Amino acid sequence: MKKVLLTLGIAAVLASCGSSNKSEEKAEQATTAKSEQTAMEEKASSADKNTDVSTVIEAYLSIKDALVNDDQEKAATAGKTLAGVLGEMNMGQVAEGQKKEANEIIEVAKNHGEHIAESEIDHQREHFEALGKDMKDLIAITGTDRKLYQQYCPMYNDNKGGMWLSASEEIRNPLFGSKMLKCGKVEEVINL
Amino acid sequence: MLKKAIIAILIVGAGIQLIPVPKNQSDELPETDFFQSVEAPLAIRNMVIASCYDCHSNNTDYPWYGRVRPLAWFLQKHIDEGKEELNFSSFREYSDRMKREKIRSMISQIRDGEMPLQEYLWMHPEAELNEKEKKKLIEFLNQINKDGTD
Numbered sequence: 001m002k003k004v005l006l007t008l009g010i011a012a013v014l015a016s017c018g019s020s021n022k023s024e025e026k027a028e029q030a031t032t033a034k035s036e037q038t039a040m041e042e043k044a045s046s047a048d049k050n051t052d053v054s055t056v057i058e059a060y061l062s063i064k065d066a067l068v069n070d071d072q073e074k075a076a077t078a079g080k081t082l083a084g085v086l087g088e089m090n091m092g093q094v095a096e097g098q099k100k101e102a103n104e105i106i107e108v109a110k111n112h113g114e115h116i117a118e119s120e121i122d123h124q125r126e127h128f129e130a131l132g133k134d135m136k137d138l139i140a141i142t143g144t145d146r147k148l149y150q151q152y153c154p155m156y157n158d159n160k161g162g163m164w165l166s167a168s169e170e171i172r173n174p175l176f177g178s179k180m181l182k183c184g185k186v187e188e189v190i191n192l
Numbered sequence: 193m194l195k196k197a198i199i200a201i202l203i204v205g206a207g208i209q210l211i212p213v214p215k216n217q218s219d220e221l222p223e224t225d226f227f228q229s230v231e232a233p234l235a236i237r238n239m240v241i242a243s244c245y246d247c248h249s250n251n252t253d254y255p256w257y258g259r260v261r262p263l264a265w266f267l268q269k270h271i272d273e274g275k276e277e278l279n280f281s282s283f284r285e286y287s288d289r290m291k292r293e294k295i296r297s298m299i300s301q302i303r304d305g306e307m308p309l310q311e312y313l314w315m316h317p318e319a320e321l322n323e324k325e326k327k328k329l330i331e332f333l334n335q336i337n338k339d340g341t342d
Contacts, residue, residue: 104290105289
């Protein structure tokens with residue numbers, strides 16, 4: 001009898017620990033969720049159902065700009081937007097033979113967007129760095145609507161280095177933000 | 193009054209035990225399991241199974257209290273979320289690109305001590321990875337990402 005009571009007691013305490021943690025998290029997220037939602041709605045009403053690569057590049061570059069400015073909240077919003085527009089991407093112009101690869105890239109890139117939408121800034125940057133390569137591979141298939149610069153900072157990730165894409169030649173480092181704003185160089189120019 | 197309250201708690205406590213919770217368990221090592229696609233030393237294999245598989249596979253080794261509601265619901269939620277993020281049992285179903293990303297993410301989570309989860313380690317101190325084990329595991333994962341999987 002005592003044992004049963006004890007077990008139930010332990011279980012109840014554990015369960016309440018878990019749920020209170022969760023609710024704190026929820027409350028934190030709720031404040032950002034509101035602004036995210038309005039941003040998403042604006043996006044949804046202005047864009048067509050089938051988005052094209054320029055919308056995807058746009059969303060990627062907004063994540064980059066937010067990270068340059070050390071703005072976790074804006075990066076999260078843009079990450080959510082990216083995941084959304086990737087899900088609706090128009091594959092009509094992609095050649096049959098490349099559809100499978102394009103879909104695999106989109107799946108991974110979407111996963112990055114979703115993580116950027118709900119992570120701390122260091123974690124956002126890790127996903128953003130990995131996302132850069134997927135974006136480059138996607139653009140190799142779909143083409144780009146603007147000139148892009150592939151930029152590289154050798155110091156990122158314990159000197160393993162990290163890359164990103166930018167629409168301007170000038171270096172503004174999203175992997176370090178204000179800590180090392182100008183670290184990096186142009187590695188490649190991706191033309192129309 | 194106190195007696196009544198205790199009786200009420202007991203009745204509710206016993207009652208909720210009747211609500212079914214799905215059991216995340218399976219006897220077979222599926223064809224799609226992570227360790228069917230990579231050659232891993234036994235030590236690494238045991239480490240990953242002990243530290244990750246409870247929440248990231250189709251086979252949870254439940255503790256004795258793990259089936260007691262409401263705790264069982266809480267565990268089930270963890271397992272569902274864990275498997276959605278990464279499921280070792282169906283690892284080979286991921287595309288090569290996704291496999292690389294999952295491994296990249298494993299390395300980062302282990303390195304930063306974000307996984308295994310702290311709450312999990314309270315109940316499973318044996319699942320904690322020391323610095324040496326972390327290093328070994330990260331080296332192993334890095335190697336996979338270099339060599340690729342099938």
